[in-house]
Amino acid sequence: MQDRPTSVELLEAAADFVDRELVPATEGARQFQARVVANVMRIVAREIKMEDPLVRSEVKALARLLGHDAPHLHSLDDLRAAAAGMGEELTAKIRAGEADDGGWRGEVLAVVRQSVEDKLRIANPRYLESDLAIRNAAKPQKEI
Amino acid sequence: MEKMEPGEMVRRLTGFIRSEGRFDSVTIENLRKMPGGASREIWSFECAMERGGETSRRAMVLRRDPGAHNISTNRRHEFMVIRAAFEERIPVPEVFWVSEDPAVLGSAFFIMERIDGETLARRLLRDDTYARAREVMPAQLAEILAKIHRIDPVKHKLDFLEEPGDNAALTEVRRYQENFRVLALEPHPAFELAFRWLLKRVPKMARKTLVHGDYRIGNVVFGPEGVRSILDWELAHLGDPMEDVGWMCVRAWRFGNDQKPVGGLGSREDFFHAYEKASGAAVDPEAARFWEVFGNLRWGIITIGQARTHIDGFLKSVELASIGRRTAETELELLNLIE
Incomplete structure (x- = not known):
């Protein structure tokens, strides 16, 4: 058991310092790198906070899509390995043409979209938000 | 990429341009490495070239492959494509000289006109x-x-x-x-x-x-x-x-x-x-x-x-x-x- 601050609090403190102190004190390529550093630290902070529930639901969704029983896994490492393994199984089916058309294609697209959106929730939530805004604006009627 | 002293680079570059352009004398000033270009080094400099008592000055850019392990003919190809575009009056930098001889600057490079402006x-x-x-x-x-x-x-x-x-x-x-x-x-x-x-x-x-x-x-x-x-x-x-x-x-x-x-x-x-x-x-x-x-x-x-x-x-x-x-x-x- 570690003392406070938590890992997330430490990372956010460091990222705030880079944003507030280093970015204004640098310019050109170095300033760009400083922004990248702060961004990377915020990605890691979000991942620490959100990875566990996201990878759990991804494993569940992949198992359902591929017709497997939902595995009972606890450690993050096991969950990641299960997601990767079933991801390979899914890509093999896509390569074999099984998701080219038909009813299963819709299910595949939904699960894949969910996984991609979950990656963006950690890597770039603003990108995801603006994408959702554009899509909602583009097709207001048919979607519920 | 083996490190080269800036002075040594200026000396070699001066010799290269003098012989390629058959100038009586060449002076290179303000040689500096530009930011960015992970796959290609970009250097900027001012060049004064004198032949038969006439001096011309150009702002130039040098594009160099990052390492000797990466010797390829691509520099010459890119050089020739840009030259073709220039001759067809497409807005591109005027290209001057190309070298694939690692003895000159350690790896392949070419030199072109520097276009001032924004790229961001x-x-x-x-x-x-x-x-x-x-x-x-x-x-x-x-x-x-x-x-x-x-x-x-x-x-x-x-x-x-x-x-x-x-x-x-x-x-x-x-x-x-x-x-x-x-x-x-x-x-x-x-x-x-x-x-x-x-x-x-x-x-x-x-x-x-x-x-x-x-x-x-x-x-x-x-x-x-x-x-x-x-x-x-x-x-x-x-x-x-x-x-x-x-x-x-x-x-x-x-x-x-x-x-x-x-x-x-x-x-x-x-x-x-x-x-x-x-x-x-x-x-x-x-x-x-x-x-x-x-x-x-x-x-x-x-x-x-x-x-x-x-x-x-x-x-x-x-x-x-x-x-x-x-x-x-x-x-x-x-x-x-x-x-």
Whole structure:
């Protein structure tokens, strides 16, 4: 058991310092790198906070899509390995043409979209938000 | 890359330019390495050249391969393509000399005119200074692209350019599929779905032309008045001109300005129309869409490759590392395009 601050609090403190102190004190390529550093630290902070529930639901969704029983896994490492393994199984089916058309294609697209959106929730939530805004604006009627 | 003292570099460069240009004397000032260019070193300098009592001065840029392990003929090829474009009055830097002799500067390089101006797309899309440029650039870029596609490879002796065969689109898709298989460290079902989509929709090549290969606003030098110069010709090849049209529409070059799909500057329809007017060739929207999907996929694979450059230790860089987490942006765009 570690003392406070938590890992997330430490990372956010460091990222705030880079944003507030280093970015204004640098310019050109170095300033760009400083922004990248702060961004990377915020990605890691979000991942620490959100990875566990996201990878759990991804494993569940992949198992359902591929017709497997939902595995009972606890450690993050096991969950990641299960997601990767079933991801390979899914890509093999896509390569074999099984998701080219038909009813299963819709299910595949939904699960894949969910996984991609979950990656963006950690890597770039603003990108995801603006994408959702554009899509909602583009097709207001048919979607519920 | 072996380190070379700046003084030594100036000395060698001076000797090279004097002998290449048959000058009586050459003076190089203010040699400095420019930021960016992970795959290529860029140096800037001022050059005074004297012959028969007459002195001329030019601002110059030197593009050098990063290491001796990477000796290739690409520098000469890029040099010759830019020269062809210059002769066809396409806005590009004037190129002066090329060398593939590692004895000169350690690796292949070429020297060209320095074009002053801005290259940061974010400034173009946001700053008031570039309001006029934003208006005129979509049509300018379409007209320039039409000119690029009119360059005659035979007339300009560009016979080194790779022949794509009868089916440039299929050749490109297969090539990137192989790259992807080698580079990807984890499953990417969105990319697999995109490859399937592309393979079912391979368009017939209406024309075979010179293709710039990296035609996007990040490779344009611009000023408040509009386009000044087109850079980065190292990926030029023969193929389907619609490849450049589709690449221009890739989402990553919009920097959030998604309501304007062409580089964050304008609509596809206006861009296609301006290109058709300038080239006299029709843009098939289906083919353009194929190449836009391909372009997004290609960019996604490039992001994986850039992350691998860091992960494999070839070039450790927080920027390259962070690009690995941008792959998902492209995956989302591909799902939007193919669903």
